[in-house]
Amino acid sequence: MLMIRYNAAHPGAERDIFPYLATRQPAVVAYTATAWRKLLKRPDGWQGPAMTAPDCYRFCLSNPNVDVVLTGPKTNAELEMNLAGLGRGPLAPEEETWMREFGRAVHG
Numbered sequence: 001m002l003m004i005r006y007n008a009a010h011p012g013a014e015r016d017i018f019p020y021l022a023t024r025q026p027a028v029v030a031y032t033a034t035a036w037r038k039l040l041k042r043p044d045g046w047q048g049p050a051m052t053a054p055d056c057y058r059f060c061l062s063n064p065n066v067d068v069v070l071t072g073p074k075t076n077a078e079l080e081m082n083l084a085g086l087g088r089g090p091l092a093p094e095e096e097t098w099m100r101e102f103g104r105a106v107h108g
Contacts, residue, residue: 006030006066008051008059008103009039018065030060030069035106043105051102053078054085059099062090 002021006013007030021028033056034040042050051059053071060069073079091099 001027001029003029003031005032006060006063007033007035007039007056008099009035009107011100011103013065014063018063021065027067028065030066033057033060033069033071035103038106039103043108046102046105048098048102051099052081052085054082054088055095055099057082057086058088058091059096059103061086062096 002017004013004017010032034051034053035056039051039056040053042048053073057069057071060066071079071082073082
């Protein structure tokens with residue numbers, strides 16, 4: 001099993017880790033899906049909406065290399081919101097494009 005940092009602001013695992021998993025196929029756990037909540041706030045100059053926590057979790061789980069994403073809801077309401085968001089399933093192509101652009105803006 002591997003536990004790796006992976007989110008829209010830090011997608012480097014797509015280049016540095018995921019291509020090397022095919023032969024061993026370990027379970028992959030993604031953490032810091034919200035980039036320590038940075039992805040939940042609009043960066044300076046960003047005109048569109050910020051990502052939500054469920055968006056962040058869906059981003060991680062839409063990658064076929066990720067088996068589990070850690071979540072840390074503070075309240076039952078946040079847990080229910082996260083689970084409802086995950087119920088939406090994998091990202092549509094336009095959602096993925098928007099989240100990657102947003103992640104680049106957050107990362108700087």
